[in-house]
Amino acid sequence: xxxxxxxxxxxxxxxxxxxxxxxxxxxxxxxxxxxxxxxxxxxxxxxxxxxxxxxxxxxxxxxxxxxxxxxxxxxxxxxxxxxxxxxxxxxxxxxxxxxxxxxxxxxxxxxxxxxxxxxxxxxxxxxxxxxxxxxxxxxxxxxxxxxxxxxxxxxxxxxxxxxxxxxxxxxxxxxxxxxxxxxxxxxxxxxxxxxxxxxxxxxxxxxxxxxxxxxxxxxxxxxxxxxxxxxxxxxxxxxxxxxxxxxxxxxxxxxxxxxxxxxxxxxxxxxxxxxxxxxxxxxxxxxxxxxxxxxxxxxxxxxxxxxxxxxxxxxxxxxxxxxxxxxxxxxxxxxxxxxxx
Numbered sequence: 001x002x003x004x005x006x007x008x009x010x011x012x013x014x015x016x017x018x019x020x021x022x023x024x025x026x027x028x029x030x031x032x033x034x035x036x037x038x039x040x041x042x043x044x045x046x047x048x049x050x051x052x053x054x055x056x057x058x059x060x061x062x063x064x065x066x067x068x069x070x071x072x073x074x075x076x077x078x079x080x081x082x083x084x085x086x087x088x089x090x091x092x093x094x095x096x097x098x099x100x101x102x103x104x105x106x107x108x109x110x111x112x113x114x115x116x117x118x119x120x121x122x123x124x125x126x127x128x129x130x131x132x133x134x135x136x137x138x139x140x141x142x143x144x145x146x147x148x149x150x151x152x153x154x155x156x157x158x159x160x161x162x163x164x165x166x167x168x169x170x171x172x173x174x175x176x177x178x179x180x181x182x183x184x185x186x187x188x189x190x191x192x193x194x195x196x197x198x199x200x201x202x203x204x205x206x207x208x209x210x211x212x213x214x215x216x217x218x219x220x221x222x223x224x225x226x227x228x229x230x231x232x233x234x235x236x237x238x239x240x241x242x243x244x245x246x247x248x249x250x251x252x253x254x255x256x257x258x259x260x261x262x263x264x265x266x267x268x269x270x271x272x273x274x275x276x277x278x279x280x281x282x283x284x285x286x287x288x289x290x291x292x293x294x295x296x297x298x299x300x301x302x303x304x305x306x307x308x309x310x311x312x313x314x315x316x317x318x319x320x321x322x323x324x325x326x327x328x329x330x331x332x333x334x335x336x337x338x339x340x341x
Contacts, residue, residue: 006114008155011122013155016114019111020107023035023037023146024099024103024148026146034103042146042148044131045134047135047136048134048142049132049134050133050142053132053139054185055131057185059082059128059129061285062123062285063124064328065115065117066118067118070340071341072337072340073105074247074337077338080097082183082245083128084097086184086185089183090141090185092132103128107151114151116153118327122155123153124152124154125286128147128148128149129147131145132144162310163308164291164304164311165291165292165293168199168208168296169271169297172207174192177211177213178241178242181241182242204296208226210271211240217238217268218238218269219238220238224287225244225246225282226280226282227318228279229277230276233278235263236267236277237253237264237269238266238267248322249283254333255322278312279311279315281318291306291310294308
């Protein structure tokens with residue numbers, strides 16, 4: 001298929017409408033057959049559950065053109081599982097995991113012309129999401145839902161190259177210990193907007209959230225998990241029941257152990273110990289790894305030895321290996337790559 005006439009090299013990280021999207025509706029206790037549509041408009045009742053009580057969850061993954069010309073996605077089965085977990089926690093019907101993967105395949109194939117070519121630095125972002133659609137005025141779950149997937153071509157998350165970030169220790173809490181921090185609910189991201197806007201106003205790139213119960217342990221940022229590298233090259237990542245289980249983080253841990261021969265620890269990370277780490281990064285679908293150069297705790301600066309000009313050497317190896325797997329330059333573990341075309 002001929003590609004769209006898009007300036008792939010200068011794409012930003014934003015929404016651009018593509019030709020087709022996938023839609024399935026839940027009513028009377030069952031999901032319908034679902035299908036592709038050109039219509040990008042969502043029409044719902046003014047009293048819909050999503051508008052009144054924020055009953056919505058979502059996922060994010062990407063499609064890539066590999067070195068040998070295939071269009072693939074990366075571990076969509078884990079996105080399907082995580083969305084099922086999110087739905088259960090929000091009292092929403094689970095969209096079957098096998099149908100989730102099939103829907104991703106269909107919508108990516110239908111928008112093949114928008115998948116950026118290999119070597120462009122761009123990718124196709126895929127956004128599955130679900131929300132309550134019928135009128136709900138009392139505080140209770142909706143009875144009807146819609147599951148949708150749209151796609152959009154996006155440029156590199158870091159335009160002009162990767163530069164280490166400066167974070168602030170946030171005074172707000174991201175998630176309660178037994179709340180919804182471990183699922184991808186829209187409400188989690190809504191509550192983080194004030195904190196990220198004020199962080200930007202103060203000259204910071206992101207927030208570091210500490211645990212709400214004791215405010216002594218590292219949790220995550222508004223949209224990414226932390227990874228730390230010790231001075232003896234061990235990968236350490238925070239463990240908490242209120243952290244979103246990042247697919248990128250889990251993949252990086254496998255890469256570290258099986259490809260780079262590193263020791264890995266998933267454990268509670270106390271804020272007092274971060275000054276002793278050699279490198280720090282944020283990991284997620286959008287950027288894979290965003291290096292962190294400095295964390296500011298109410299005026300007190302904690303600077304990592306990796307500095308403020310580039311990724312640390314171990315973080316760079318992790319980044320290069322995982323992106324190499326995603327792009328087909330490095331052989332992937334079994335089941336990681338789903339070939340669409």
